[in-house]
Amino acid sequence: MDVKKELARRAEIVNAALDKLLPDARAYPPVIHEAMRYSVFAGGKRLRPVLVLASAEAVRGSAEAVLPAACAIEILHTYSLIHDDLPAMDDDDLRRGKPTCHKVYGEAVAILAGDALLTTAFAILAGLPQSGRVTPERALQVTAEVAAAAGTNGLIGGQVVDLISSAADIDAQVLQYIHTHKTGALYRAAVRTGAILSGAGAEQLQALTLYAENLGLAFQIVDDILDVAGDERMLGKPVGSDAKNKKATYPALYGMAAAREKARQAGEGALAALQGFGDEAAFLRELVNFVLTREH
Amino acid sequence: MDVKKELARRAEIVNAALDKLLPDARAYPPVIHEAMRYSVFAGGKRLRPVLVLASAEAVRGSAEAVLPAACAIEILHTYSLIHDDLPAMDDDDLRRGKPTCHKVYGEAVAILAGDALLTTAFAILAGLPQSGRVTPERALQVTAEVAAAAGTNGLIGGQVVDLISSAADIDAQVLQYIHTHKTGALYRAAVRTGAILSGAGAEQLQALTLYAENLGLAFQIVDDILDVAGDERMLGKPVGSDAKNKKATYPALYGMAAAREKARQAGEGALAALQGFGDEAAFLRELVNFVLTREH
Numbered sequence: 001m002d003v004k005k006e007l008a009r010r011a012e013i014v015n016a017a018l019d020k021l022l023p024d025a026r027a028y029p030p031v032i033h034e035a036m037r038y039s040v041f042a043g044g045k046r047l048r049p050v051l052v053l054a055s056a057e058a059v060r061g062s063a064e065a066v067l068p069a070a071c072a073i074e075i076l077h078t079y080s081l082i083h084d085d086l087p088a089m090d091d092d093d094l095r096r097g098k099p100t101c102h103k104v105y106g107e108a109v110a111i112l113a114g115d116a117l118l119t120t121a122f123a124i125l126a127g128l129p130q131s132g133r134v135t136p137e138r139a140l141q142v143t144a145e146v147a148a149a150a151g152t153n154g155l156i157g158g159q160v161v162d163l164i165s166s167a168a169d170i171d172a173q174v175l176q177y178i179h180t181h182k183t184g185a186l187y188r189a190a191v192r193t194g195a196i197l198s199g200a201g202a203e204q205l206q207a208l209t210l211y212a213e214n215l216g217l218a219f220q221i222v223d224d225i226l227d228v229a230g231d232e233r234m235l236g237k238p239v240g241s242d243a244k245n246k247k248a249t250y251p252a253l254y255g256m257a258a259a260r261e262k263a264r265q266a267g268e269g270a271l272a273a274l275q276g277f278g279d280e281a282a283f284l285r286e287l288v289n290f291v292l293t294r295e296h
Numbered sequence: 297m298d299v300k301k302e303l304a305r306r307a308e309i310v311n312a313a314l315d316k317l318l319p320d321a322r323a324y325p326p327v328i329h330e331a332m333r334y335s336v337f338a339g340g341k342r343l344r345p346v347l348v349l350a351s352a353e354a355v356r357g358s359a360e361a362v363l364p365a366a367c368a369i370e371i372l373h374t375y376s377l378i379h380d381d382l383p384a385m386d387d388d389d390l391r392r393g394k395p396t397c398h399k400v401y402g403e404a405v406a407i408l409a410g411d412a413l414l415t416t417a418f419a420i421l422a423g424l425p426q427s428g429r430v431t432p433e434r435a436l437q438v439t440a441e442v443a444a445a446a447g448t449n450g451l452i453g454g455q456v457v458d459l460i461s462s463a464a465d466i467d468a469q470v471l472q473y474i475h476t477h478k479t480g481a482l483y484r485a486a487v488r489t490g491a492i493l494s495g496a497g498a499e500q501l502q503a504l505t506l507y508a509e510n511l512g513l514a515f516q517i518v519d520d521i522l523d524v525a526g527d528e529r530m531l532g533k534p535v536g537s538d539a540k541n542k543k544a545t546y547p548a549l550y551g552m553a554a555a556r557e558k559a560r561q562a563g564e565g566a567l568a569a570l571q572g573f574g575d576e577a578a579f580l581r582e583l584v585n586f587v588l589t590r591e592h
Contacts, residue, residue, distance in 0.1 A: 023448060032448050032456045083411060088403035107384035108459055111407065115379060116452045118411065122418040123443035126436050136432040140422050143439065147419035152319060152328050156412045160325045163404055 003286040010053060011046035014074065017067045021124060022075075035105040035113035036120070040078050043096040047219070048186060049074040051287070052194040055208055058274075058281040061198020065133040069142060069197055072124040073190050076146065079117035080155055080186075082110055089163065121146070134197055142193045149189035158182025162248070170248035178248060179220040180213070187216035207273050211284065214270035219291045221263040224249035225256065226296065267292045299582040306349060307342040310370065313363045317420060318371075331401040331409035332416070336374045339392040343515070344482060345370040347583070348490040351504055354570075354577040357494020361429040365438060365493055368420040369486050372442065375413035376451055376482075378406055385459065417442070430493055438489045445485035454478025458544070466544035474544055475516040476509070483512035503569050507580065510566035515587045517559040520545035521552065522592065563588045 018040055023033045049070035053063040085092040085100040086107060093103055102110035125146060128139040148154060158181025165174055191212035195205050228251050250259035270288045274281045314336055319329045345366035349359040381388040381396040382403060389399055398406035421442060424435040444450060454477030461470055487508035491501050524547050546555035566584045570577045 027448070029448075029453055029456045029460065031460060032452065036448075079411075083407055086404075086407065088407060108382075109456070111379055111382065111384060112452050112456055112459075114411075115375075115414065116448045118414055119443055119447045119452065123440060123447060126422075126439035126443055129436065136436050139436055140425065140432050140439075143422035143436075144419060147415055147422055151415045151419060152323070152325070152332075152412045156328065156408055156415065157325055160328045160405070160408055163408075164325065164327060 001282065001286050003283075003290045006283060006286070007045065007047075007050060007290065010050045013053075013063075013067070014046045014049045014070060015041070017071050018074065021068060021071050022120070031105065031109055032112055032116055035101055035109050036117055038104060039082050039095075039101045039113065040075060040117070042098050044074075044078075046074060047287075047291075048077055048190040051187065051190040051212070051215075051284075054281075054283045054287065055191045055194030055212075056198045057194075058208065058277055058284055059195050059198045059200040059204050060280055061194070061200075062133070065131065066194050066197045068124050068128060068131070069134075069193050070190075072121040073146065073186065073193065075117050075124070076121035076150055077186060079114040079121070080150075080159070082114040082117070084159065086110060089159075118150070128197070138197050138199070142196050145192055145196065146189050149185040154181055154185035154189075158185070165248065170253070172253060175248045175250070175253055179217065183220045183223075184213060184216035187219065188212040191215075203276070207276055210273035211270045214266045214273060215288060215291060218263050218266035218270065218288065221250045221259055221266065222291060222294060224251055225259055225263070226294075228252075228256070263292060297578065297582050299579075299586045302579060302582070303341065303343075303346060303586065306346045309349075309359075309363070310342045310345045310366060311337070314367050314370065317364060317367050318416070327401065327405055328408055328412055331397055331405050332413055334400060335378050335391075335397045335409065336371060336413070338394050340370075340374075342370060343583075343587075344373050344486040347483065347486040347508070347511075347580075350577075350579045350583065351487045351490030351508075352494040353490075354504065354573055354580055355491050355494045355496040355500050356576055357490070357496075358429070361427065362490050362493045364420050364424060364427070365430075365489050366486075368417040369442065369482065369489065371413050371420070372417035372446055373482060375410040375417070376446075376455070378410040378413070380455065382406060385455075414446070424493070434493050434495070438492050441488055441492065442485050445481040450477055450481035450485075454481070461544060466549065468549060471544045471546070471549055475513065479516045479519075480509060480512035483515070484508040487511075499572070503572055506569035507566045510562045510564075510569060511584060511587060514559050514562035514566065514584065517546045517555055517562065518587060518590060521547055521555055521559070522590075524548075524552070559588060 022037055022040060025034045025037050027033050052066050052070035052073060056063050056066040081095060082101045084090050085095055086102055092100055094100065101113055125139065125143040128134040129136050158178050161174065162178045162182055188209060191208050192205065195208050227249060250262060267288045271285060274285060318333055318336060321330045321333050323329050348362050348366035348369060352359050352362040377391060378397045380386050381391055382398055388396055390396065397409055421435065421439040424430040425432050454474050457470065458474045458478055484505060487504050488501065491504050546558060563584045567581060570580060
């Protein structure tokens, strides 16, 4: 399997679905819909939505049936990027090599575009049963799951601790909190969403949750390593920007060699969690390798 | 009926429920939970959640059963106030006579507190069936309803048009768009939520929707009038601040006498919509008078 090709193929499916789910850019008032679409289509590997699809497949569910939920999670992820980039937050001018939302549309519209994407994500999740392929019970369960992952005991909690800790020395415990919440929670929710909507059993769900937690950790450590070692052009943001902002990173805390080893171990943990699965989890396995070896 | 007393009594019920539903202020990371609670408990008449309760009662439903949904709508309303007050938006230092969230906690935490409240609102709505008194179908229906009211064809759309129109001359059509979306949509969703969760029939729902649209309009016109004529101490924000910011208002567009007449007509429209209801809608009727005669 050529994982990059497979990932790109699935990302295209997600992109087409996002295009259909998001309001038309010309819908009144156009500026907000343009800003939403600008950020959603500013690039990105679509790892989170692809995980939703792959997780559904791993429990012999339908990728097509979970596609709107996958899009909701990517839309929610985009909201978090827009707000993270704001001047009051990380104050980033570039994201994936392109001007950030507030640089193009101004701060006010960027704040509202983030708000609107978050709201759209929940509108999509609440509307899942409209397809006739998702029960109201499961739709509600994933809506609650995603809301928890996005809240103050998830994504927002991680962002808050990252924010208030940036000027201070950060120990291993705080670093782990930031990463499991700011990044890990949504990876976990993505994998669980695909499984729950497909009617996964309790054991399968537990195994996939463990997979997601390890994959999310591996992803974040590699992200930290790439920030130190990466190439500015490839990464699309200034190299060393985390160090400049005194952000906590694995290489800063453990050193580069130990950080690489931790990423490798997390990858092994992810693969081990899939032991009870057969070929239907092949793509989930390939994604581990992709995350560990990615260069941007 | 002493409507002010009744409103205050119900507001207390809402406040107690909000206190139970929101995360503890000491929960990690405390700053975000303190900021969320600061803004939710910074005052306010709780008109939206009280409308949810009153609407349930009007269709012989249980106010207690819809109380969490009522709180979700107030929490969502609070998010919109926090973000509206930000420096990049209306740049308000005071709200209900108290320093705004970003003046107390800084811009970054205020943005995140708004995000967290919006997310919490959806978490509560998705969790409604946990009480055993709301079916998954109805919970999903109100989640979709609230998401639509909060999105770019509702609250956010109104805020965007208000924002981009503030320096320009505003005609009657734009003014109506701003008010029906920025304020009206959530009033409408509040009334519909109480009715839907209580199993209202299609005719009842239609009548209550018409009530809500008229009440929301009356509320907004009176708000505009109070901004011009009101007393700074009573209102808790600088009088004439809308005019200073070149915001669109009814008195500015139609003159004070015609604005008062429009508010009165909207109030009559709200009462007329309730003609098919008996005593169970008494409080909804009283609220019309309250909205028309309020002084802050």
